[in-house]
Amino acid sequence: MNIKLVESLIQAILSLSDEERSLLEEKLFFDLSEPSTGDLMLLAQTGRVFQILNDEPDIYLLKDGELI
Structure with missing residues (x-):
């Protein structure tokens, strides 16, 4: 361990x-090389990755989340 360097810093x-x-x-x-949460949300909204979910049947009721 370079204690002198640490103390100088x-x-x-x-x-x-x-x-x-x-x-x-x-x-x-704060200068992360990772995408921000907003960037990921935008990608999820505009990308076509979740497009297959539009073809899935609705098996839950919106009001209570119970199986139909």
Whole structure:
């Protein structure tokens, strides 16, 4: 473990302004390479993956979820 590096990083982070810390947090925690929930919802809505479900019979009642 490189303790000197860790301590140097901590000192560098502590010396940042609030704006710089916010940018660092954004880059570390929010810039994910994974699609967002909204992206996945849009894909599910516009993609044809679930199209086969339109051909399935309705076997439950809408009001109570019981089998017909």
